Amino acid sequence: MTTPLRLxxxxxxxxxxxxxxxxxxxxxxxxxxxxxxPKPDLIILPEMWNTGYALTExxxxxxxxxxxxxxxxxxxxxxxxxxxxxxxxxxxxGDAVTNTIHVFDRNGGIIAEYSKIxxxxxxxxxxxxxxxxxxxxxxxxxxxxxxMICYDIRFPELARKLALGGAKILFVPAEWPHPRLHHWRxxxxxxxxxxxxxxxxxxxxxxxxxxxxxxxxxxxxxWGEVIAEASEEETILTAEVDLELVDEVRGRIxxxxxxxxxxxE
Numbered sequence: 635m636t637t638p639l640r641l642x643x644x645x646x647x648x649x650x651x652x653x654x655x656x657x658x659x660x661x662x663x664x665x666x667x668x669x670x671x672p673k674p675d676l677i678i679l680p681e682m683w684n685t686g687y688a689l690t691e692x693x694x695x696x697x698x699x700x701x702x703x704x705x706x707x708x709x710x711x712x713x714x715x716x717x718x719x720x721x722x723x724x725x726x727x728g729d730a731v732t733n734t735i736h737v738f739d740r741n742g743g744i745i746a747e748y749s750k751i752x753x754x755x756x757x758x759x760x761x762x763x764x765x766x767x768x769x770x771x772x773x774x775x776x777x778x779x780x781x782m783i784c785y786d787i788r789f790p791e792l793a794r795k796l797a798l799g800g801a802k803i804l805f806v807p808a809e810w811p812h813p814r815l816h817h818w819r820x821x822x823x824x825x826x827x828x829x830x831x832x833x834x835x836x837x838x839x840x841x842x843x844x845x846x847x848x849x850x851x852x853x854x855x856x857w858g859e860v861i862a863e864a865s866e867e868e869t870i871l872t873a874e875v876d877l878e879l880v881d882e883v884r885g886r887i888x889x890x891x892x893x894x895x896x897x898x899e
Contacts, residue, residue: 636876636877636878638874638875638876638877639675639676639775639777639803639874639875639877640672640673640674640675640676640872640873640874641674641675641676641677641678641834641853641872641873641874641875642667642670642674642676642677642678642870642871642872643677643678643834643836643851643853643864643870643871643872643873644660644663644664644667644677644678644679644680644721644836644870645680645836645837645838645839645849645851645864645867645868645869645870645871646659646660646663646679646680646683646838646839646868647659647838647839647840647841647842647847647868648680648682648683648685648686648809648838648840648842649686649842650685650686650687650688650842650843650844651685651686651688651691651695651843652686653684653685653695653697653702656683656684656685656686657684657702657706660679660683660684660706661706661710663870664677664707664710664718665710666870667870668710668714668716670870670872673714673716674716674872675716675717675775676716676717676718676719676774677716677717677718677719678718678719678721678805678807678834678836679718679719679720679721679807679836680721680722680807680808680809680836680837680838680851681721681722681733681783681784681807681808681809681838682721682722682723682724682733682809683721683722683723683838684696684697684702684703684723684724685723685724686809686842686843687757687809687842687843687845688843689757689758689759689761689762689763689843690762692724692731692762692763693726693729693731693762695724696723696724696725696726696731697723697724697725697726698725698726699725699726699727700723700725700734700736703720703723703725703736704736704744707720707736707738707742708738708742708743708744709742710742711738711739711740711741711742712740712741712742715740716740717737717738717739717740717774717775718737718738719735719737719738719781719805719807720735720736720737720738721735721807721836722734722735722750722783722807723736724763725749727764730763730764731762731763731764732749732750732763732764732765732766733749733750733753733759733763733766733783734747734748734749734750734766735747735748735749735770735781735783735805735807737772737774737781739775745772745773745774746770746772746781748766748768748769748770748772748781748782748783749764749765749766749767749768750763750765750766750782750783750784750785750786751765751766751767751769751782751786751789751792752765752785752786752788752789752792753765753785754784754785757845759785769792769795769796769799770782770796771796771799771800771801774803777802777803777877778799778800778801778802779801779802779803779804779805780796780797780799780801780803780804780805781804781805781806781807782796782804782805782806783806783807783808784806784807784808784809784810786806787806787808787821787822787825787835788821790824790825790828793825793828793829794828794829796829797829797830797831797890798890801829801831802831802832802877802880803831803832803833803834803875803877803880804825804826804829804831804832804833804834805834805835805836806822806833806834806835806836807835807836808835808836808837808838809837809838809842809845809847810837810838810847810848811845811846811847811848812845812846812847812848815848815850818835818837818848818850819850819852819860822835822852822854823854823858823860824858826854826855826856826857826858827856827857827858828889830856830880830883830884830887830889830890831856831880832853832854832855832856832875832877832879832880833853833854834852834853834854834873834875835851835852835853835854836851836871837849837850837851837864839866839867839868840868848866849864849865849866849867849869850863850864850865850866851863851864851871852864852871853871853873853875855875855879856879856880856883856884857883861873861875
């Protein structure tokens with residue numbers, strides 16, 4: 635029997651255009667999460683927590699090569715012996731800005747990076763950000779995992795590719811706004827059910843950059859059941875996930891074995 639993976643999701647309000655304030659809040663929230671008992675194995679942050687959606691200023695605000703983020707979180711991981719999925723940040727690479735996740739292990743090493751593939755035109759992401767071009771599969775302490783970002787969950791073919799790549803748990807940092815709570819919940823549950831994997835989503839709250847975000851970060855099991863859910867306030871949501879359940883569900887309903895890709899691909 636495997637040991638459950640203990641999660642802590644940091645649901646926070648982000649001050650658009652103020653990286654210093656956001657770094658200070660992020661560090662305080664990380665320190666708070668590290669004191670929880672039982673101690674989390676993995677702490678997750680939301681999307682674009684360093685800058686928010688200050689897209690017209692994003693080149694000036696973005697973290698060059700993620701250097702500040704990497705230094706702060708790497709030190710935190712070493713200090714507390716914990717993994718961190720550092721949400722996503724606005725990261726400056728050359729002249730372009732990407733919306734990028736970094737995953738850190740307990741020693742502070744970076745074990746994965748993923749840049750958002752699908753840019754959300756309704757918030758003009760495509761005008762200010764450069765899209766990623768590779769899926770987000772990675773290994774976390776012996777478990778096959780994956781990540782996508784916010785709008786990516788509207789693309790079931792990406793989630794299926796991640797599952798076919800071995801992922802048993804999918805992490806989704808987001809800034810998902812009002813009024814689309816129904817879409818948020820339904821899409822996350824659908825991705826969990828159809829791919830028979832855990833879905834762990836970390837959203838933001840409050841007003842930021844002219845938009846209002848409703849929170850409702852949640853952890854969904856491979857049956858599509860919500861096993862933990864936050865409210866619309868700043869909080870640290872905790873949950874334990876039993877990854878053996880993924881194998882059990884996939885064994886009971888053999889979706890992957892019954893696929894007929896020659897017909898629909």
